[in-house]
Amino acid sequence: MITPTPELLSPAGNWDCARAAVAAGADAIFFGLPAFNARLRADNFTDEDLPALMAFLHQHGVKGFVTMNTLIFTGELEAAEAQLRKIAAAGVDALIIQDLGLAKMAREIAPEVELHASTQMTITAPEGLAFVESLFPLERAVLARELSLKEIDRFGQPASTPLEVFVHGALCVAYSGQCLTSESLGQRSANRGECAQACRMPYELVVDGETKDMGEVRYLLSPQDLAVVDLIPDLIRSGVKSFKIEGRLKSPEYVAAVTRVYRKAIDACGCGGPPQAVEAAARREPVITPTDRYSLEMTFSRGLTTGWMGGTDHPYLTHGRFGKKRGPFLGTITEAQNGWIRLDVPPSQQVPPLKPGDGVVFDAGENRDLEQGASIWKIENDRIIFHRTYSGINFDRIRPGVTLYKTSDPALESEIRRFWQNARLTPKRTPLHLTVSGKPGEAMILSGCPGPGQAVAARREVHSATPLQPAAKHPLTAETLEKQLGRLGDTPFELASLDNRLEGDCHLPVSELNRLRRQLVELLAGSEEPAAPRATSVSHRDLLPPSTPRSALPAPRLSVLCRTLPQVEAALSAEIPTIYCDFEDPRRYKDAVALRAGSSTIHLATPRIIKPGELGYLKLIERAEPDGLLLRNLAALHHYRDRSDLVKTGDFSLNVANPITARLLREAAGLDRLTVSYDLNIGQVLDLLGAAPAGWFELTLHQHMPLFHMEHCVFCTFMSSGTSYKDCGRPCEKHVVHLRDRVGQLHRLQADVGCRNTLFNGRAQTGARFFPALQGTGLRHFRLELLDEDPAAAEKTIRLYLDLLTGRIQPGELAAEVAAQEKLGVTEGTLASAR
Template sequence: MTKNTVELLAPVGNWECLRAAVANGADAIFFGVDKFNARVRAKNFQMDELPTIMAYLHKYNVKGYVTFNILIFQNELEEARTLVNACIDAGVDALIVQDMGLVEMIREISPDFPIHGSTQMTVTSAEAVEFLKPFDIEVVVLGRENNLKQIKTISDKTKVPLEVFVHGALCVSYSGQCLTSEMWGGRSANRGECAQACRLPYDLIVDGERKEMGDIAYVLSPKDLAAIELVPELIEAGVASLKIEGRMKSPEYVANVVSKYRKAIDEYVAGKNYAPSKAELRELEQSFSRGFTYGFLKGTNHKTLLDGSFPKSRGVLLGTVKKVLKDAVLCDIQAPLKRGDGIVFDAGRPDQKEEGGRVYDIRKQGTKIEGEAQDGLIEIVPGRHDVNLTKVHVGNKIWKTSDQELERRLQKTFENEQAYRVFPLKVRVTGKVGQSLVTQWVDLETENTVTVHSSVELEEAQKRPLTRDFLLDQFGRLGGTIFELADLQLQVSGDVIVPVKELNRMRRDAVELLVNKRLEPRVYKRNTEVIDSKKKVSRGNGKKSLISLCRSLEQIEASCKTDVDYIYADFEFTKDYPEAVKVARQYGKPIALATPRIHMPGEQGVLNQILRAEPDAILVRNLGSVQYYLDQKVDLPLIGDFSLNVANHKAAELFLERGLKRVTPSYDLNIQQMVDLLGAAPAHDLEVVIHQHLPMYHTEHCVYCTFLSEGTDYTNCGRPCEDHRISLEDRVGFSHPVRVDVGCRNTVFNAIDQSGAEYISHFLELGVEHFRVEFLEEDAKKVTEVLSLYREALLGKRSGTSVWKSLKATNQLGVTRGQLVK
């Protein structure tokens, strides 16, 4: 792939979906193998299927990318290496990777095996792309939050092809930065086990009071992305690959979406002014839709990102119930409807059983309608056993949930493999009497060339000599193959004749040879010696450092009055950082300032503002910030935070070698995984967070703007975040604080503190020297108390269990043992 090509990339969860993608025009597909992918609940493929899959795809000149887009734990590295080698052997076209340690491993094995940087890497700026440059990443998948202008900016600053999601489900959180499933169920989104907590209902708590929201309950559940109308703008912005989401969707969904985006790309490339029809948009909605949005591609508009009244696929909105009749409902429909279509009546309670089923009949003023009704006042007669009309009321929305005719049409596109694709052939024929006929066959799609000779010598024709038209007929008989004859050149001396049987044999042999060339797996280089980058673990200085991360000046001052060794400031607004540094200086405490979790194009000013505050160190939270400070040759320690997703020793050492002073392990690690990591990596260069409110969601979607403002983004919202505090109350009754950063991004923190106090002794034995305690809303008294408890634990004066019990006794919400326990 190059920046000048446009690739259509389709999701595949099983063989049917794979055939649907190929048949409907995908240039490439992406799929998971076994457990190492971000959709473990999908059927996925097995490792021993890889050669068959790749041969099938390459037969149709379709590329196959394997999703390896999760974090790899220390004890899984060798298993991961096995899968990498299997992908190389099978000629997989690329691995889509999240884990930087896995990137390192792949390059240890092969210098040229293609790696695609997953959206799970949270790459949102040109600096982040630059960070990946040493690893020859072939394609970078940008975050879904980048808008068209930002995409163009990134594209102009890099030669690396960029991939962008254009259709399917949207994550409310930045990919790679969601810990909600991890916190509540031990099912990490960074491990392909997302529990979709964002699709659950929440009550909005504003300044401690519940806000009345009507039927709006799904405040974190976005609509689905549909950027088909933006295809020309995306291509002009420099996007090289348009990616469709949906590895858990049906083959009909794949066929539907792929075919429509194929048309959009082809018409743009052909110079036509493409715009999807209303019917095409309805069909896209019909396959799967929670309502459509451009996401952030056209810029930020918090009012259009979610509906809030339902979290699941609805299909096409037909209209609302005007009247309930004895056996039917009257509706002014706004979309076509026919017998057999599926419908559901939406009473505004999607969490409860809803009335719905198949349409038994449609009438207009009591008279049956044959065929399809397009619009107007229509009486919809549901199946008598499907819908209890006494539970349907005037004003209920009616959704068309399925269309059997559309599904049958889509199924036909991939049922008959002979109809999938045909590719043009060019044939050159030469020869003369007394010699064999020489045919050179060129596969114009792949430029593969084969030569086939006749097994008999040419004889002079007495009648009916070999002509171009005759050869066009004989060599053009390619039905049932993947080829069609596009051009034939005949250059023979004199009038010659060849038996028809021989011509047929030559055609069959040529087709077989060309197909076999397509099936040959792509060959990659392998390093002669597989290097294990695991370094010998050196020893630290033995000093145990206690670090206090504060989110207010009150917390900083309280921390400074203790014997804490280091202060971190993580403020909502970086304009307050100079004051934080001033307070720390007054008490003689070193202080590090935290970057935002996300770095977007044009946000270098925020990073410079941190430098101007003159901290003693910087807590870096994304690849873009790391690269920016490295480029600036900043003479300050850079400390990598949890959001860099370090889960194995290779990732840890990679960041340390790139210039970070130390790194914080990912919050995805449980105690055993943490122990495994600490045993393999330089433990004294790792910083362990032992107390915190877990940051569950980190999102571009601003709850403050959406529900406390008439505005659409930070330019016109009136900054309600400066005057109010929002929390989201879940079904259990816990209220999770929502905080805003300088980029107007929201973080939803878990309501309950979590503590790793019971494992401090283990960490000390393994050589950990840096322990962090994080605060959120605690007052000065609480800060002092918590830090005192952890200091006593580090000095061996108090057991970890004692610390935990003390915290539980003094915290009304209680303290969980956190993600370290599963």
């Protein structure tokens, strides 16, 4: 068995990055267009760029993948369809897609283009992948970055769909597709390519109402960057098909430097041979040198880690000391005078060489917006000297104990720039397989086909104008034929094989051999033109839900999500018909179900994330015997798809933003209701409710928006000396914790059963003002989500919203009452945002 060589996939935010990736050995690049891509701040490519870009890539044997990895709103379906058709016409190799409805559109409208499930789909378990596979065929699935090597192995080898993983670059602290922070705090949705990087901001830790002194540790949610170059052999053994480098906002120097290091690592792994070759390569001395590692760290890093690949180690991932680019650590200042410093370097530390012109930053543990940096002026013996005038350094703030990091190396940047700018990009030639046949007195037949094998459909043949003659002295040997017919010069072909089937000793003038070669090449080159995309008459309109006449509308119904048993009791006393339970400890679900009374029903929420080996949480929910389920991830949809005996509601985390996604999920998972995506403002919600039956949906009218949903545990990292749940002491169960942001707002932090953390917006969001318009669409299911309210506050909030639904209180009055009750304020938040 041959071990296939995995694909190396590099980012390209512009033309220079694309050229740099090709020069450094990428097998494919991924890039975005101005709309529907998750890196809107990148330069990106235009529709007009597409044909030239794809021609350039294909000429050099490189594939091009377009990212349409954002949610698609109802009013954008027509524009998305038009973009899909342009992408197909340009010969794009694959689409990377988040939105399930858009993926369905792509499969139907552009069937020639490969479909890759984006990491934004939050595929964290084999069961989640199986659910997506049941919706439409996939050529690739990009897994969540929170998975370890052992968890990736659980997908099977080979997996049903080829797998792709990120191997290098920035890490999002929240699960991709599950971060609502930018949306909630600044109306800039990460699910729409507008991430404001709130995770890179400083926060204060507030424990039981007291601000904890954290010293210089302020960046509690900012992970270090990912670099798994040493784990490439392990990933190959796991059967991963594609290794992806993050960085569409980075420079071409970053793209070139990182791509060539990973190209080197992959090429050294013995792929293309038997598994024993990969094993032997893994046992040899590492090919990645300190110089290679230095280039990875220098071009961009906040510190390099193996992320979650090696397993859970929370402090290793997020140390909290900075959130910006740092580069290599140089040492600690032992002496500082006006204009120069001396460093102490630990004996075990491999410190990169310093030279005049290199940039450094002084880490004094202060506000990172105020930290100082400069270029080195001179180095004399062990003194590092800065220009006292032009460096801009205030040396009164530089003292022993301050650490120094290297932030720029102009010489390295120049070398990398010359590398990608001056690289000779040789067009990739197609292997040509030739056959020569004939005998004296007959025309010689030259036939050939491009590519591997002897495909009949691609074969062309030409005949000599004069018959073959008996050879008196110099017959046409295989060597002679290869010499003349292999002279393919500037053609797109190179001779791969020649099958000489001439009978007897034959002769043909060299001029005629050359003419035959040129004629065959012309035929083959013409047949190599890409076929026009197969026309498809399918439109996005064909995928919309069928229109149904509106029947008599029932009275609006309120459901309440509770996070404690006392809150459940408050909801029961108000006779709420649907009560959702979302407890940190699902073992307490049976206690909630036991409280069931009257006409109230108890519905249990699954964890928001299910990883390999965690289906036991779902079985625990089943044993509690609820009336219904609140399903929050793809794996749960797959697990419960045949449970028609339970009322099933798809939660907000399924990202239902358009009617095609709604129809797809409702039919495939047998859902009774779907929660409207939290990324939609009121106009977009009304568009959705106008394009699909309003009875399908439930809308959250009041909540504390879940901002970050993270594998990273703040409790373990900053409130214990442990590294995981095994040795952290469970501070999450003993303390009430908030994070205070830069504007002074407190946000509640909670852990779930998998020790995943959710940071909730401290300000409650109410959609009360929009209730009449929502009710007018036929929407009848509204939800109230409680967070940490005590029984009295829970009961009052429930009564207010019941009065709103029955008309006993007006929206403005309710908003004023809620504002008076909420300690940290209230907002209309995402519903009111204008986009």
